[in-house]
Amino acid sequence: MCQQGLLCLTKAPRAMETWSIAGDCRRAIASQLPDLSRIPTPPTFIHEANPNIMYFVLDSAMLEESSSTINLKERRFLCKASGYPSVSYRWLKDGVPLNFEELNDRATSVPGEGTFILSKLRLEDEGIYQCIAENGNGSAYDREIVLRRTCKFYPSGMRKIVCLFVYTLF
Known part of the structure; x- marks a missing residue:
């Protein structure tokens, strides 16, 4: 003993x-x-990385191989950070604070995180999104996410070019 x-x-x-x-x-x-969880720390992102570019269409698309639907009308933007004291979140769209009230019922937040799901996507949703996590010890800026509209999908036999986008990311 x-x-x-x-x-x-x-x-x-x-x-x-x-x-x-x-x-x-x-x-x-x-x-x-000492309780190490109480040591003041700035925010650090702990979520899975978002893709650099996310695409959406204005209509749902059907897979050729099966009858399941790909929901391209909804996108999840991940943002979760650790830090002490607790972390608060905000989002930028094209460098301007994103106003969730303007999105009405199209944005659903995940409680306790900065993650949100944007549904019923519209053309004006295209842009560059970025999450900012903040507390009294600092701020963390996540990498930017580009949300782009893509061409409408047509099953085989209905080949038709609707639009063509060419981007150079250099």
Whole structure:
């Protein structure tokens, strides 16, 4: 049993010098350590990376191989960060703060995160989106996400060019 103020170590019976801390002593040491989750830290993104470019169409498209629908009318913008104190989020669209009230019922936020789902996409939703996570210790800017409209999909047999976009990302 570990006594207050003593470090209880036991030596392994091998030639290599390894030491272990007794269970009671480990609990005593752990109870005296500071709570590291309360150390002030700036935001750090912890979400899976968003794609650089996301595409959408103004209509749903059908896959040729099956009858399942690809929902190209909805896009998820991931944004989640850790930090202390708690992190708040805001989004920019084309460098201007995104007003979620103007999106009405088309934007759904994920509680506790900056992630949102934009549905019923419109032509005016095209643009460059960026998440900013902030707390009293700093700000973190996630990489930009380009949201672009793509041509309407036609099943085979209905070949028709609707639009053609050529982008050079250099």
